[in-house]
Amino acid sequence: MTLKKNLTRALLVLGLLLISVIALFPILYPLVSSFRTDQEIYQYNTVFQLHTLWPEHWTAEAYGALFRDYHFERFFLNTFLVVGVILPVSVIMCSVAAYAFAFYHFRGQKPLYALLLLTFMVPGEAIALPLYQLINGLGLVNTYSSLILPSLANGLTLFMYRQAFKDVPISLLEASDLDGASWFTCYWHVVMPLCVPTTIAMCLMTFVNEWNNYLWPLLAARKDAVKTITVAITAFKEENVVHWNLIYSSSMISALIPVLLFLPFQKYFVSGIASGSVKG
Amino acid sequence: MQQRTIRDKRDRFLPYLLLLPVLAFAAVFKLYPIFYSAISGFHYKGNWSLRTYQLLFQDSVFINSLLVTIRMNLIMTPLQIVLSLILALMVNNTMKGIGAFRSVFYLPVTISMPVAAICFSMILSYNNGVANTMLNAIGIGTQGFFNDKGQAMACVILLCTWKGCGYWMMFFLAGLKGIDEALYEAARVDGAGYFSTLFHITLPLLRRTSLFVMVADTSINLLLFAPMKLITDGGPRGTTDVLMYEAYRQAFKYGNYNKGSAITSVLIVFTLLIVMIQFRMMADRD
Amino acid sequence: MKKLLALVLALVLTAAAASFALAEEETIRVYTHMGAQIEAIKDAFEAANPGVKVIVDNCPYESLNDQYEVLLSSKSDEYDVIIVDGPNTAAYVSRGYLAPLTDYFTTEEIGAFSEALVKQGTVNGTFYSAPMGDSCTILYYNKALLAESGVEFDFSQFDGVNSRLTWTGLIDLATQVTKALDPDGSRGILFPIAFGQVSEVYMMNTLPNSLGGANISEDGLKVSGVIDSDAWMEALRFYQDNVNAGIFDRGLGAFEGYGNFYAGKIPFIVMTTDSYNYALAGGMKPEDIGFTYLPAFEGHEDQVATACGNWTAAVSAFSNHKETAGRFVNWITYGEGNDLFLKQESMVPNMPSRFTEELYEVNPALVIAAAESGVTSVPRAVTPGFNEYCAVLNAMWEDIRNGADIEDSVADAVAQLDSALEYYAD
Numbered sequence: 001m002t003l004k005k006n007l008t009r010a011l012l013v014l015g016l017l018l019i020s021v022i023a024l025f026p027i028l029y030p031l032v033s034s035f036r037t038d039q040e041i042y043q044y045n046t047v048f049q050l051h052t053l054w055p056e057h058w059t060a061e062a063y064g065a066l067f068r069d070y071h072f073e074r075f076f077l078n079t080f081l082v083v084g085v086i087l088p089v090s091v092i093m094c095s096v097a098a099y100a101f102a103f104y105h106f107r108g109q110k111p112l113y114a115l116l117l118l119t120f121m122v123p124g125e126a127i128a129l130p131l132y133q134l135i136n137g138l139g140l141v142n143t144y145s146s147l148i149l150p151s152l153a154n155g156l157t158l159f160m161y162r163q164a165f166k167d168v169p170i171s172l173l174e175a176s177d178l179d180g181a182s183w184f185t186c187y188w189h190v191v192m193p194l195c196v197p198t199t200i201a202m203c204l205m206t207f208v209n210e211w212n213n214y215l216w217p218l219l220a221a222r223k224d225a226v227k228t229i230t231v232a233i234t235a236f237k238e239e240n241v242v243h244w245n246l247i248y249s250s251s252m253i254s255a256l257i258p259v260l261l262f263l264p265f266q267k268y269f270v271s272g273i274a275s276g277s278v279k280g
Numbered sequence: 281m282q283q284r285t286i287r288d289k290r291d292r293f294l295p296y297l298l299l300l301p302v303l304a305f306a307a308v309f310k311l312y313p314i315f316y317s318a319i320s321g322f323h324y325k326g327n328w329s330l331r332t333y334q335l336l337f338q339d340s341v342f343i344n345s346l347l348v349t350i351r352m353n354l355i356m357t358p359l360q361i362v363l364s365l366i367l368a369l370m371v372n373n374t375m376k377g378i379g380a381f382r383s384v385f386y387l388p389v390t391i392s393m394p395v396a397a398i399c400f401s402m403i404l405s406y407n408n409g410v411a412n413t414m415l416n417a418i419g420i421g422t423q424g425f426f427n428d429k430g431q432a433m434a435c436v437i438l439l440c441t442w443k444g445c446g447y448w449m450m451f452f453l454a455g456l457k458g459i460d461e462a463l464y465e466a467a468r469v470d471g472a473g474y475f476s477t478l479f480h481i482t483l484p485l486l487r488r489t490s491l492f493v494m495v496a497d498t499s500i501n502l503l504l505f506a507p508m509k510l511i512t513d514g515g516p517r518g519t520t521d522v523l524m525y526e527a528y529r530q531a532f533k534y535g536n537y538n539k540g541s542a543i544t545s546v547l548i549v550f551t552l553l554i555v556m557i558q559f560r561m562m563a564d565r566d
Numbered sequence: 567m568k569k570l571l572a573l574v575l576a577l578v579l580t581a582a583a584a585s586f587a588l589a590e591e592e593t594i595r596v597y598t599h600m601g602a603q604i605e606a607i608k609d610a611f612e613a614a615n616p617g618v619k620v621i622v623d624n625c626p627y628e629s630l631n632d633q634y635e636v637l638l639s640s641k642s643d644e645y646d647v648i649i650v651d652g653p654n655t656a657a658y659v660s661r662g663y664l665a666p667l668t669d670y671f672t673t674e675e676i677g678a679f680s681e682a683l684v685k686q687g688t689v690n691g692t693f694y695s696a697p698m699g700d701s702c703t704i705l706y707y708n709k710a711l712l713a714e715s716g717v718e719f720d721f722s723q724f725d726g727v728n729s730r731l732t733w734t735g736l737i738d739l740a741t742q743v744t745k746a747l748d749p750d751g752s753r754g755i756l757f758p759i760a761f762g763q764v765s766e767v768y769m770m771n772t773l774p775n776s777l778g779g780a781n782i783s784e785d786g787l788k789v790s791g792v793i794d795s796d797a798w799m800e801a802l803r804f805y806q807d808n809v810n811a812g813i814f815d816r817g818l819g820a821f822e823g824y825g826n827f828y829a830g831k832i833p834f835i836v837m838t839t840d841s842y843n844y845a846l847a848g849g850m851k852p853e854d855i856g857f858t859y860l861p862a863f864e865g866h867e868d869q870v871a872t873a874c875g876n877w878t879a880a881v882s883a884f885s886n887h888k889e890t891a892g893r894f895v896n897w898i899t900y901g902e903g904n905d906l907f908l909k910q911e912s913m914v915p916n917m918p919s920r921f922t923e924e925l926y927e928v929n930p931a932l933v934i935a936a937a938e939s940g941v942t943s944v945p946r947a948v949t950p951g952f953n954e955y956c957a958v959l960n961a962m963w964e965d966i967r968n969g970a971d972i973e974d975s976v977a978d979a980v981a982q983l984d985s986a987l988e989y990y991a992d
Contacts, residue, residue, distance in 0.1 A: 009375075012370065012373075012375075013375075015370060016370060016371070016381045019367065019370075019381075019385065020381060020384045020385070022442070023384050023385055023387055023388055023442070023446070024384065024387070025403075026388075026396070026399040026400060026403055026442065027387070027388075027391065027399060029399065029402055029403065029410065030395070030398065030399055030402070038825075039829065039848075039849050042825045042826060042828070042829035042831065053410075093301045093302055093305070094302060096298050096301070096302075097298060097299045097301070097302040097303075099298060100294075100295040100296075100298035100299050101295075101299075104294070104295040104298075106292075106295040106296065109295075112299070112303075116302065116303070116306055118552065119306050119310045119311055119314065120306070120310065121499050121551070121552075121555075122310065122314055122503075122548055123503045123524075125503070125505070125524070125528065126314075126317065126503065126524070126527070126544045126547075126548065127310070127313035127314055127316075127317050127544075128636070129317075129531055129532075129537060129540075129636060129639070129640075130312070130313035130316040130317055130320075131309065131313045132636050132640055133640045134308070134309070134312065134313065136640050136642050136644075141642070141644060149305070149309060150309040150310075152305050152309075153301075153302045153305035153306045153309070153310070158302065183291075183294060183298070208389065208390055211392070212390075212391075212392035212393065214392065214393065214394055214506070218626075218629055218632075218633075219632075219633065219636050222623055222625060222633070223623060230392055230394060231626070233394065233395070234394065234626040234628060234629065235624070235626045237626065237627065237628055238599075238627055239599060239600075239627045239821075241821075241824070241825075241844060241847070241848075242821065242822075242825065244825075247398065248398075251392075251394075251395040251398065254392065254395070255390060255391045255392070255395060258390035259383075259387060259390050262383065262386060262390060263383050266379055266382055266383050266386070267379065269450060270382075270450060270453050270454050270457060271454065271457070273450060273451055273454045274454035274455070274457060274458055339985065340981065340982070341982055405817065406816060406817025406818075407756055407816075407817040407818060408756075424817075424968060427816075427817060427964075427968045428968065429965075429968075429970070513957075513960075513961065514961070515961050515964060515965060516961075516964065516965050516968055516970065517961075517965050517970055517975070517978070518961075529957065531635070532631075532632040532635050532636065533631065533632065533635070533953050533954075533957060534951075534953050534954050534957075534986075535635050535639060535657070535661055535953070536989070537639060
């Protein structure tokens with residue numbers, strides 16, 4: 001019995017390790033290549049050999065150049081600023097709306113909810129052109145607002161909060177109701193504290209989405225002063241030259257940040273999306 | 281399903297007030313562009329006309345894109361769902377260090393698509409990719425991958441599955457955590473094996489989660505086009521030319537916004553139809 | 567007293583003039599993928615035009631065309647000067663994106679540019695886009711690799727006008743060199759010959775052009791009868807056969823061959839003349855960079871064709887500063903701005919009078935361009951559907967490279983393009 005148990009366990013670990021290799025492998029080559037010079041990248045890319053995967057001379061020059069010559073800190077700050085505004089506003093706005101959908105009866109409730117969810121299913125790319133014309137008409141091109149405003153209302157966040165709110169025991173609300181508390185007290189002091197995992201999960205998802213957003217920032221924020229990371233990376237592919245080591249190093253840094261954020265919150269993430277996707 | 285209500289009589293307008301910000305932003309930044317987009321599909325060279333749609337349905341490129349889109353989704357969506365369910369089952373235990381595995385499996389999700397596209401084109405490169413080097417070493421010979429019309433779509437699916445499974449795994453994991461331990465305990469007492477428990481207890485109880493994942497995954501996959509934009513350009517020979525990429529190309533490359541909008545509209549209606557069917561199939565039995 | 571009055575008057579006048587100038591302060595915005603290059607020379611324009619400020623915004627090369635579509639179809643007045651790929655002129659004019667340049671250039675000034683470039687910038691008799699420079703496709707070889715292989719070959723025998731390599735000769739030579747260098751493949755020589763801008767009509771169409779094939783019909787609205795002609799079929803077959811034989815490169819994307827050539831992984835490559843400087847930047851020693859005229863097909867020596875055309879400057883139809891923008895366009899293409907630009911970029915000049923000894927010192931490969939320019943150079947297809955043309959034909963070249971059936975691919979491309987170009991018919 002224990003033998004069988006141990007065997008199953010060993011197989012499971014083996015499987016987990018194997019999948020980890022598959023998950024990590026595609027990132028390894030760019031990671032390693034970001035520590036070599038451009039010349040070395042070309043030198044060892046044909047005829048597979050040890051140095052194809054392992055740099056001959058390790059150098060963090062590409063990372064240095066990012067900040068010294070290309071002022072990458074500016075693009076990081078821009079991205080953080082944009083995401084930093086979107087996160088709290090989006091979470092509060094969507095959870096307040098979800099609160100209305102979860103705890104009130106009102107005319108047009110169902111069609112409104114359906115309309116909102118369907119609207120948010122349409123991807124940004126499909127409507128990029130009219131959205132650009134709108135932003136342009138408002139005179140917001142090349143401003144932080146052009147990146148922030150279209151991302152504030154979010155269907156997934158709305159949906160997840162509504163589901164989470166429905167798990168809140170009604171007795172809690174009725175108790176505060178009797179105390180004569182305002183809707184805000186109920187929302188902020190009763191409901192939201194019970195939904196911290198949902199908030200963490202939604203913050204993480206929104207962060208990753210916004211951090212990796214590509215087409216819209218490319219259209220709406222072209223100037224260095226407001227440019228975000230993903231757009232800045234593509235600038236290393238010039239007409240006649242591709243700076244591979246810079247592409248690799250900038251990609252690696254930009255990938256590192258969401259990963260670092262995700263690791264400590266991983267546990268809450270699962271429970272945060274649980275109520276939304278599991279119950280009806 | 282009973283709606284829980286508090287104080288609905290005391291403040292009739294409050295719910296609308298609470299909805300107002302989201303509604304306003306959705307109306308301005310989503311509904312208006314969608315509406316605009318739908319309208320411009322019914323224009324041809326500046327005038328109201330059905331000609332754009334008429335030409336569209338005679339266009340062999342469009343028909344090909346429609347078929348490619350359907351084919352891709354018939355393979356990719358079920359594949360992603362099954363794989364992420366398997367991943368979730370594997371990491372749904374209390375083993376020491378399992379959190380690390382979950383994080384590693386989720387890692388590809390956090391990599392942005394442009395970066396992921398670069399990684400995969402390097403590995404699957406015709407001349408000096410690691411994949412071809414290894415295939416040569418074991419005597420299979422060089423493969424075309426993204427350059428081969430029989431393999432390009434498979435490579436795109438591989439890339440998206442690599443990047444997507446960790447995401448959906450998390451939802452299944454959340455679903456699995458919500459299943460009452462007592463049910464497993466009871467099954468164990470009855471002497472049920474792993475697979476019997478899986479098919480008779482776990483999967484039926486995951487129906488809600490599966491519906492959510494299916495709907496969300498379908499709508500994302502039907503509108504996917506980043507790998508085509510970044511790697512294949514819809515080729516070789518149109519084998520990865522999905523509708524969304526064709527719409528993008530018409531609007532942004534050819535400046536034919538009417539045609540791009542018409543394609544997007546067809547795609548959105550198509551997506552809604554599929555999602556509705558999925559809802560019917562999975563949710564009606566309650 | 568009179569003197570004092572005069573002084574006061576003079577002061578008042580200067581002050582008035584100064585405040586007038588202040589009021590006249592004007593800003594024009596330039597949008598380009600060559601941001602750094604234009605940024606470096608714009609001071610000279612500002613110095614020559616007091617009160618004018620030039621702001622240059624850079625766009626990643628890959629998304630330049632997409633961005634123009636979004637900006638200009640939205641009638642955005644954000645940019646006054648846009649840097650446009652020459653062959654896009656007709657398409658942009660047909661969509662109403664460009665303002666005519668006739669007010670900012672005299673007929674003589676326009677006439678000074680190389681003929682093919684004027685043709686590319688002119689739509690229905692009106693001049694819309696002025697050339698920043700020109701380009702020319704030439705054959706580069708790595709002298710160090712040739713010396714190492716021990717294969718002797720005298721490139722000085724060619725003068726371009728009367729004699730040049732043939733494709734057969736080149737394939738022979740390149741095969742010998744590669745065999746001598748890397749007999750068992752362990753050295754990692756990728757291919758004997760590469761096309762730098764592979765699967766791009768700019769470079770690939772020189773093959774059918776060199777057999778007498780045209781790029782598109784006279785009116786720019788049909789490819790049937792053109793790309794399915796005998797010349798094209800022969801060129802496509804020649805290309806596919808040599809890819810299959812491992813002579814021409816496969817699997818490398820456009821511009822990927824460049825870096826591999828600089829790194830000594832490819833002995834022969836077709837690139838543009840300005841690649842000379844990129845080769846230096848990529849770590850090649852000047853004495854290792856060899857170059858010669860693009861080969862001809864045997865028996866078609868008189869039909870040999872090289873690619874030409876380049877980036878142009880144009881005034882946006884939605885600009886609120888057309889006058890100043892037009893002056894800037896004139897300055898950077900015809901005027902002294904172009905001399906500065908040329909010195910910096912060492913590309914093929916946009917007019918015969920700009921080929922100078924000084925230029926050859928910076929980029930000796932331009933000697934070849936001087937000989938080919940106006941003699942063998944063939945402008946790209948002139949059509950309002952140039953983006954469609956490129957998308958479909960680039961894909962066709964790439965598919966044929968990857969082994970697709972030639973007849974099928976051509977038939978597909980003809981069907982797709984003829985129906986897409988019909989949109990522009992009236």
